[in-house]
Amino acid sequence: METRKTIGKRRFSSLVTLGVFLLLYIPIVSLIVLSFNSARQGVMWTGFTLNWYVRLFSSPDIWRSFMNTVIVALVASTVATIIGTLSAIGIYWYRFKSRKYFQILIYTPLIIPDILMGVSMLIFFAALKVPLGLGTVIIAHITFCISYVTIVVITRLEDFDYSVVEAARDLGARSFQVFVKVIIPIIVPGIVAGFLLSVTLSVDDFVITFFVAGPGATTLPLRIYSMIKFGVSPVINALSTLLIGGTLMTALLARRFRKLIIG
């Protein structure tokens, strides 16, 4: 745009931006580089090795926590996506008595600090004498994912013309048919985006899981935590590098998928 050029050369803001990008990337890049370094300690380069990756893949503990993470993420995201999508439709299109209460209920988990949610759920489960395990982790993850799915689906509904639903109804479709044949196909991109967001949130969560996970329910973040806390070894660098690669791939896939659907 013509007018923006006259504002100045943006020397200050470009310097700060460069600095911030260095700040953002130096830690991650050094971690990736160090995962191939043969030194056990420190950041001095002593030679290339894949040793830490070999050690990583031969650890049964890590495989188990990886499987736990996958199970929790898939189950929790599926349930949260179903509940969240229905909630979004209910909140966005309809006016009913408890709507205001429900809106507050949906938005509060987004702003409450994780530690508070973890502590309150731990006390809740303990008060009801529910044994901690994979089940409690899944319940906790569903609880914090619902809000995110709802918001993502609502943004999709905002571009949706409600008269389409009315037209379908005028043409004789019943409520259930309208839902399956009209509403769902149109908001699929929102549903997929909500599901993927849930998966990333679930895989990433440490604090809430830390409080509600019992023995045998160690997820990958919990495993990383204990590796950092008790005995740092370059195996964490290797695991971290794989996680970074994995999330990047998922994000790229999600983008492609979105393009594919939207066309």
Added chain:
Amino acid sequence: MNRSSLPGIVYSLPGIAWLSFFFLIPYIIIIIYSFLTPGIYGGVTLPFSLESYTRMLTSPGYWELLWQTVWISVMATVICLGLSLPVAYYIATSKRKNLLLTLVVIPFWTNFLVRIFAWMLVLGRTGLVNSFLLWTGLIEQPLQLMYRPATVIVVIVYMYLPYMILPLYSSIEKFDFTLLEAGMDLGANRNEAILKVLIPSIKGGIIAGVILVFIPALGSYAIPDLVGGTEGAMLGNLIAKQLTVARNWPSSSAISMIFLLISTLGLLVYLRMNAIQARVRRFRVREDYMKEQEQ
């Protein structure tokens, strides 16, 4: 539009039920527990008492920790804002917006703990910064960069920076830059124009960013736990300690109450702002409509 309220309730029922049971009730429980007496092996017993609150509020250690927590969070939020304003401005006026925005969020996709750990590699005794300084000969002994309040601030800034950059970016993006020119034509220099024209009109983005950074910063647990040590501890660590080590549920619940209070306050401010913005928008629409009618 004539819509009955029944379908709305049917659609919302699973969500209302789930969140009421697993989100609302746990909070009600900790509110009640904060007024009970600790049981001997964890748990709670009657009678109701204010002991958890009086003990908390009369302990100097608690006030120190609360002060440190607020101070760390305020510093982190201010630094985030200071760094994000120029970055958001640069991105919003750049030709490669999408690329730059993607670069901002990529580190954000990286696992939370991995990002903390990456900083331990940078700041540790044998880490990147110390190795570099030793190599240049600027220092002879490695510096103690870990386990300080400042370490916690740096890592919090790193973690929550995108939360500040993104809302600022979207409000600067909507800003009409001809207004800056108008300000300059009227005699303001560039910095004055930015300060008095740009900043006030992106107030919404600033407030959103501040809330999005300050509240999670206040509730930090993993960051001070891993990089703060005893010197850089925050309130979140005390809550966890009261719960898992001391097994004092009422005390842990009472400390949690302060978080609940601040977060609710933040949410109210946020909703209020949205409501005000919506009202302004409606008002503008009505004005335009009236103008059209006059013509």
